[in-house]
Amino acid sequence: MNFDLSDEQKMLGEQARALLSDLSSFDRLRTLIDSGAEWDEPLWRALAEMGFLGAAIPEEHGGLGLGALDLGVIMEALGGANAAVPIMSSIVLAAEAIRLAGSEAQKAAWLPRLASGEAVATFAYAEGPGPVFATGANLESGKLNGSKAPVADAGIADIAVVLAAGGAFALVELDQPGVIRTKLDSFDQLRPHYRLDFADAAAEPMSGVGKLDRLIDQAAVQAAFEAVGAADACLHMARDYAMERQMFGRPLASYQAIKHKLADVAVATELARSNAYYGGWAAESSPDDLPAAAAAARLSGIKCFEMAARENLQVHGGIGYTFEANCHFYYRRERMLAVHLGGRGYWADRLLNAQPGSQAKAA
């Protein structure tokens, strides 16, 4: 057996990290927040140029045709940098929704443009407080009515794939009179969210019915890679700070209270990384195993990043509460990642439902 990334995948991760360390520093993130930027557009262009956006998009549609693990190592690097780019919305969710459920014409029209970064897409699934996958929006005779909120990255998106009544997907161009975009206050200052109101908006049907589970299982694996990258960054930030900071005549890192805390974060992160690898492998090679693999990856990803984001700030002490320190980027992003795609209760059900005989009674 060989349960490790390939040399090519490791190199891909290295390339992504190198690019991000050049272009997406913490100071850059602060500048983006202060200027009220919707996203880091130059970084997006650079990611496109490297082929990263199209990594998992088929070659016939302008991508590199690589797999879930390849995209995973890129997501891990982006999570580590807390990058301000809409890759989850545009690539992991919307492009994959089009690949899974789009017509040939829709694929031809949009996948090459999404792979090149020229167009941005988002996936609109929530409809206000409550369960995140809601189907109140209605598509009839090419007209979409209803509301979706919050929708990530909708301010810069050209199109949205909308989860609609009956589990159908609808493809909507957002720049039209029937669509009103209202910016919401986003807890993650580097990931804007919008409310979308559709009033007889022109929309194309997709064959989305029955595709949602597969789509979000795959997205859950990518989210786990992103969470692992972010947790690892928090862990090392906390470690580095504790090594430098002197307290009572010795490094903060020499106290067991700190060592044990970070050891626990390290364990949670390695377990989550292992589940993410398995999820990526299942997505590529063993679809029957994907539901359980994705749910386990999602749950352990949430857990490790939650621990890491909180304890990173805690280890920093008062400085961690300042905008000048870097803990807050992850502290906010963590909550966003924990609730997007459905939170713990939702994924706990999915994991148990994937075990024979353990289906939820009232699903």
Place this chain on the structure above:
Amino acid sequence: MDFNDSPEEAAFRAEARAWLAEHAPPHELPTGVKMPDTEEADRGRAWMRALYAGGWSGLTFPKALGGCGASGIEAVIFAEEEGKYHLPKGPFTSIGTGMALPVIAKHGTDEQKARFIEATLKGDITWCQLFSEPAAGSDLAGLRTKAVRADDGSGDWIVNGQKVWSSWAHLTDWGILVVRTDPTVPKHKGLTFFVVDMKTPGIETRPIRQISGASEFNETFLTDVRIPDANRLGAEGEGWACCMTVLMGERLGSGAHRSGIEPLLDYAAATPDGHGGTMLDDRAIRQQLAEALAEEQGERFFQARLRTMVSKGENPGALAGMVKLAYASRYQKTNGLALELRGLSGIAPEAGDTTTGDVQYDYIYSTVMRIAGGADEVLRNQIAERVLGMPGEVRMDKDVPFEALKG
């Protein structure tokens, strides 16, 4: 990334599987039958003899010394295949192959190697470990059992003290023993290592009445035990280096483990919730069981990553401790949860409810898993220091002669 064996691994697995299919079944233990310790140990010896005859004993032990010279990954593969049978394996044989043999091979004289290695590989000699003491566990080098030279000029050593947690000491032939021979130097430097015949006069083993009700561990009292100098391993004062050889011999888990959570799902499904459903419908219970299942899967695939490292000739080091650290606490947490979801019957089951009995036993046993073979706190230190590169602990005993230490 794939889960398949390489062609060489597949060939090794096929060979192991074929041999086991022919030889393992007669040695299998009956399930659900509690047999006397003596019989279990005898069956263990018989299985060792069969392994030796088949050329499978001492798999990773060097060929020149009588072992098979197999790779770490081959040992894992063999353990996986062997684990498909319910065989009499346990401390009474694994302490010999996993601890005594490596230390004898590294620190023993030619006479000692000739005397012990083949006999151990064959199951003719079984071993116990006489390391821990009532006041020396995680801080093993603080041990107090002492050895002094006999004053009759024989060169023999006279040992006095008490050892504890010595698994199967009452039924094994020899022990690996570490004692203090010089209290005037700092504690790690005053230790010396011996092998000792457990039938030597002055050795008394008493079973420990454990909180589980079982008694697989002993306390071993040594009173004026005479050990010939020929049974010293390594030089005087080199006992700590010998201990390190023993403790580094801890092998990587085989990865062939059964799920601990799946039976708990069944257990929850067999417990009514009072609303016409079962406890498996309870959101809080589902949440906790799912988190535990995710963690268990993470451990399994982390093991797979470690095995891949081993197969590439890399040493996972302190990473291996992560699995044990996660596993032991989860085992305690989930078995505690299982008792709770059962309601009051988790505490006092009806006659015939053996599942609850098993859960209760596991809940009790989980406590020792968090302590033995690297306590949680020791493992966290190791991970922080060796994986994360954080500073070592402040040492109050550094460079202080043992006899000047408090305690």
